Amino acid sequence: MARVLGSLLLVAAAGAFTAGAAPAPPAKAGPLGRVVPAPASVTPGGSAYRLTRDAAIRVPDSGEGRRIGTQLADILRPSTGYALPVTSHGHRSGIQLRLKSGPFGTEGYRLVSGRGGVTITAARPAGLFHGVQTLRQLLPAAVEKDSVQPGPWLVAGGTIVDTPRYAYRGAMLDVSRHFFTVEQVKRYIDQLALYKINQLHLHLSDDQGWRIAVNSWPRLTTYGGSTEVGGGKGGYYTKADYQEIVRYAASRYLEVVPEIDMPGHTNAALASYADLNCDGVAPPLYTGTEVGFSSLCVGKEITYDFVDDVIRELAAITPGRYLHIGGDEAHSTSHEDYVGFMDRVQPIVAKYGKTVIGWHQLTGAHPAKGAIAQYWGLDDTDAAEKAQVVKAAQNGTGLILSPADRIYLDMKYTEDTPLGQDWAGLVDVKRAYDWDPGSYLPGAPASAIRGVEAPLWTETIVTDADIDYMAFPRLAGAAELGWSPAATHDWDAYKVRLAAQGPRWEALGIGYYRSPQVPWPAK
Numbered sequence: 001m002a003r004v005l006g007s008l009l010l011v012a013a014a015g016a017f018t019a020g021a022a023p024a025p026p027a028k029a030g031p032l033g034r035v036v037p038a039p040a041s042v043t044p045g046g047s048a049y050r051l052t053r054d055a056a057i058r059v060p061d062s063g064e065g066r067r068i069g070t071q072l073a074d075i076l077r078p079s080t081g082y083a084l085p086v087t088s089h090g091h092r093s094g095i096q097l098r099l100k101s102g103p104f105g106t107e108g109y110r111l112v113s114g115r116g117g118v119t120i121t122a123a124r125p126a127g128l129f130h131g132v133q134t135l136r137q138l139l140p141a142a143v144e145k146d147s148v149q150p151g152p153w154l155v156a157g158g159t160i161v162d163t164p165r166y167a168y169r170g171a172m173l174d175v176s177r178h179f180f181t182v183e184q185v186k187r188y189i190d191q192l193a194l195y196k197i198n199q200l201h202l203h204l205s206d207d208q209g210w211r212i213a214v215n216s217w218p219r220l221t222t223y224g225g226s227t228e229v230g231g232g233k234g235g236y237y238t239k240a241d242y243q244e245i246v247r248y249a250a251s252r253y254l255e256v257v258p259e260i261d262m263p264g265h266t267n268a269a270l271a272s273y274a275d276l277n278c279d280g281v282a283p284p285l286y287t288g289t290e291v292g293f294s295s296l297c298v299g300k301e302i303t304y305d306f307v308d309d310v311i312r313e314l315a316a317i318t319p320g321r322y323l324h325i326g327g328d329e330a331h332s333t334s335h336e337d338y339v340g341f342m343d344r345v346q347p348i349v350a351k352y353g354k355t356v357i358g359w360h361q362l363t364g365a366h367p368a369k370g371a372i373a374q375y376w377g378l379d380d381t382d383a384a385e386k387a388q389v390v391k392a393a394q395n396g397t398g399l400i401l402s403p404a405d406r407i408y409l410d411m412k413y414t415e416d417t418p419l420g421q422d423w424a425g426l427v428d429v430k431r432a433y434d435w436d437p438g439s440y441l442p443g444a445p446a447s448a449i450r451g452v453e454a455p456l457w458t459e460t461i462v463t464d465a466d467i468d469y470m471a472f473p474r475l476a477g478a479a480e481l482g483w484s485p486a487a488t489h490d491w492d493a494y495k496v497r498l499a500a501q502g503p504r505w506e507a508l509g510i511g512y513y514r515s516p517q518v519p520w521p522a523k
């Protein structure tokens with residue numbers, strides 16, 4: 001009842017209530033800075049731009065700028081009902097995308113909005129793409145719908161100049177514990193791109209399933225990929241499937257970071273090939289959720305032939321810079337064996353032209369020159385373990401921050417969250433947002449911090465709806481920590497910008513968790 005009354009009051013306040021007719025939304029643009037992640041600089045002022053039926057999207061003659069304009073048109077046409085031609089000619093008012101050298105870096109952009117139109121300028125296509133994501137958020141949420149909406153389509157006047165704080169802004173999807181199809185991964189990529197995330201880390205192998213085709217070891221997928229947590233049928237990506245994910249991600253300016261976790265988390269491989277086991281006996285497939293019980297046989301030469309083949313084939317279909325070799329929770333590998341294994345495996349990654357990323361346990365071995373460690377500890381992780389990571393950073397190892405009690409998207413929000421885990425604690429929206437990557441590991445040089453990544457482990461996550469519920473709204477906070485300057489960090493301001501994303505998620509069909517910490521508009 002209170003909610004009904006609330007919406008009646010809102011409608012009355014908008015002065016648009018006529019019995020029986022849908023109320024017209026107020027003809028006022030949202031504030032220019034109401035964007036997630038917060039832009040580096042926002043200067044509101046001047047008239048709003050109103051997107052109208054006769055508008056065009058002006059783009060560079062060819063290439064990526066034109067493609068980005070077409071992507072924008074594909075988003076705007078269904079909801080506005082306008083033709084929005086994408087053109088390099090003519091002087092019609094509308095939206096203009098320009099590639100032009102300037103102080104924007106590879107990912108930054110400038111957006112200027114006024115009565116005559118909106119112009120987004122960037123030095124590189126990635127910057128134009130990110131500017132387009134900002135423009136989407138400046139338009140009313142209904143612009144994301146796939147049927148014609150009434151508008152009006154207003155963008156507040158002023159200038160945004162924006163560039164990211166960190167170059168690495170990632171999200172990880174565990175496709176091993178439960179398998180997710182190419183279409184499901186593409187859907188997640190679209191969600192990530194809206195928040196300017198630029199790295200998609202795919203956790204492609206674990207005890208429960210091997211998910212990427214390796215021609216020289218075919219049973220990895222045909223047998224090792226044949227199940228998942230709970231005993232479902234699993235699945236795997238052919239090389240063509242994987243390349244399609246890579247292509248789709250690249251078209252949204254995300255780089256794919258493939259992970260083959262080793263020497264632990266390898267039961268699916270050990271089950272597929274008896275020779276990989278020290279005792280020559282293949283264990284059964286595993287569909288539970290324990291960790292730490294499997295290890296490649298560090299003392300056998302065939303192990304390194306195997307690793308070489310896998311990395312060679314995976315590197316060959318990965319245009320991105322990185323190859324993630326896991327290295328976490330190797331509880332069934334002695335420390336000495338772990339160090340020896342990593343000493344042999346890291347040069348294989350380099351041989352195939354890739355940069356090593358490993359979970360932060362790699363810092364307990366000898367991280368290769370240029371390697372990056374992904375920190376997944378907790379606020380109260382043992383000081384000695386943190387000190388080891390900090391020391392490695394001081395010695396040149398890069399860091400990606402994924403503190404599990406802040407940014408693991410599979411942690412429950414509250415005790416009542418129906419999905420997820422709680423081994424790192426309960427992580428509601430404020431806790432997920434309210435930390436600073438720059439000062440999180442005191443003593444780590446600022447230059448070592450490459451960025452942040454929000455992993456989504458999928459022991460309990462099975463469907464798109466499950467992904468949506470755990471990732472939203474926390475993913476937006478992770479994106480903001482990666483992109484926005486530290487000076488913009490403020491929970492009270494953030495929660496208002498975040499709340500404005502709710503209707504957008506509804507328009508996009510994303511079923512998010514309506515945390516009581518966030519002042520969502522009434523549905």
Ligand code: ACM
Nearest residue numbers: 328329359376404
């Ligand atoms: C991890 O959560 N085991 C990296």
